[in-house]
Amino acid sequence: MATFIRPPAVAGQFYPGKPETLLREIHSYTDVGGEKLRALGCVVPHAGYMYSGHVAGAVYGRLELPQRFIILCPNHTGYGEPLSIIREGRYQTPLGEVAIDSELAEELMSKDPLLSEDYDAQRHEHALEVQLPFLQSLLPSFGFVPITVGVRRYEYLEQLGTAVAEVVSAQAERVMIIASSDMNHYETDSTTRVKDRLAIDRILALDAKGLYEVVINEQISMCGFGPATAMLTAANWLGAKSAELIKYATSGDISGDRKTVVGYAGIAVC
Numbered sequence: 001m002a003t004f005i006r007p008p009a010v011a012g013q014f015y016p017g018k019p020e021t022l023l024r025e026i027h028s029y030t031d032v033g034g035e036k037l038r039a040l041g042c043v044v045p046h047a048g049y050m051y052s053g054h055v056a057g058a059v060y061g062r063l064e065l066p067q068r069f070i071i072l073c074p075n076h077t078g079y080g081e082p083l084s085i086i087r088e089g090r091y092q093t094p095l096g097e098v099a100i101d102s103e104l105a106e107e108l109m110s111k112d113p114l115l116s117e118d119y120d121a122q123r124h125e126h127a128l129e130v131q132l133p134f135l136q137s138l139l140p141s142f143g144f145v146p147i148t149v150g151v152r153r154y155e156y157l158e159q160l161g162t163a164v165a166e167v168v169s170a171q172a173e174r175v176m177i178i179a180s181s182d183m184n185h186y187e188t189d190s191t192t193r194v195k196d197r198l199a200i201d202r203i204l205a206l207d208a209k210g211l212y213e214v215v216i217n218e219q220i221s222m223c224g225f226g227p228a229t230a231m232l233t234a235a236n237w238l239g240a241k242s243a244e245l246i247k248y249a250t251s252g253d254i255s256g257d258r259k260t261v262v263g264y265a266g267i268a269v270c
Contacts, residue, residue: 015133027137029058041234069176072226076127083150095137114159122148147227158230198218199220205243
C-alpha cells in the first residue's frame with residue numbers, strides 16, 4: 001500500500017493558504033503570555049480561524065507543548081470507519097508536512113480493536129487539519145496520531161480513552177491528547193452560553209461520564225463530545241488533578257449575529 005499523503009483540504013477556506021499570512025494570523029492568536037501549563041490534554045475548537053482561532057490560539061499559547069500528540073476529532077463527513085486511525089504517512093499544510101507517529105498508532109491499534117486503519121474518514125475532515133498549523137508554528141518538529149471518532153456509545157468512548165491512557169503511560173516521552181471540538185451549534189447566543197456552561201462545568205470537574213450524559217440529556221450539539229469524553233477518560237487514568245477554562249467565545253462575538261451562533265471553548269486538563 002502506498003504511503004498515505006494527506007493534502008490540505010480546507011487551506012484557503014478555514015485558514016489562510018499562504019504560509020506568511022497563516023503564520024502572522026496564528027502568532028496574533030498564540031501571543032498570550034501567562035504561565036505555561038503542563039497539560040495532559042486539552043479541548044480546542046475547529047471552526048474557521050476567523051471565528052475560533054483566537055480561542056484555539058489562547059490554549060496553544062498557554063501550553064508547554066511536547067513533540068508527540070494524539071489528536072481526536074469528530075467525523076463530520078460521515079465517511080469511513082466509526083473509529084478511524086492512520087498508522088503511517090504524512091499530513092500536509094501550507095507550513096509543510098507533519099509525519100504520523102507510527103509507533104504510537106501501532107500501539108493504539110493493539111490496545112483498542114475498534115480502531116480501524118481507514119483513509120476515507122480523514123481525507124476531507126477539517127477538525128483535525130486546522131490544529132496542525134498551530135503546532136507547526138510553535139514547534140520545530142513533532143509527530144501525531146490522527147483519530148476520527150464517529151461513535152456515540154459511552155462504552156466505546158471509555159474503551160478508547162483507556163487505550164489512549166495505557167499507551168501514553170508506557171512512553172518515555174510526554175504525549176499530549178488533543179480533543180478537537182466546537183460547542184453548541186445554531187441556537188441563540190443566550191441559549192448556547194447556558195448549554196455550553198453545562199458541558200464546560202463537567203469538563204472542569206474532570207467528569208467524563210457526566211459530560212457524556214449532560215450532552216445527551218440536554219441536547220447540546222457539541223460535535224466533539226466523543227473526543228472530549230475519551231480525552232477526559234484518558235486524563236483521569238493518567239492522574240489529572242485539575243482543568244482550566246482558558247477562553248470561551250461564540251461566533252456572535254465576531255459576526256455580531258446573536259440569533260444563530262456556535263460556541264467555542266478552550267480548556268486545558270492538567
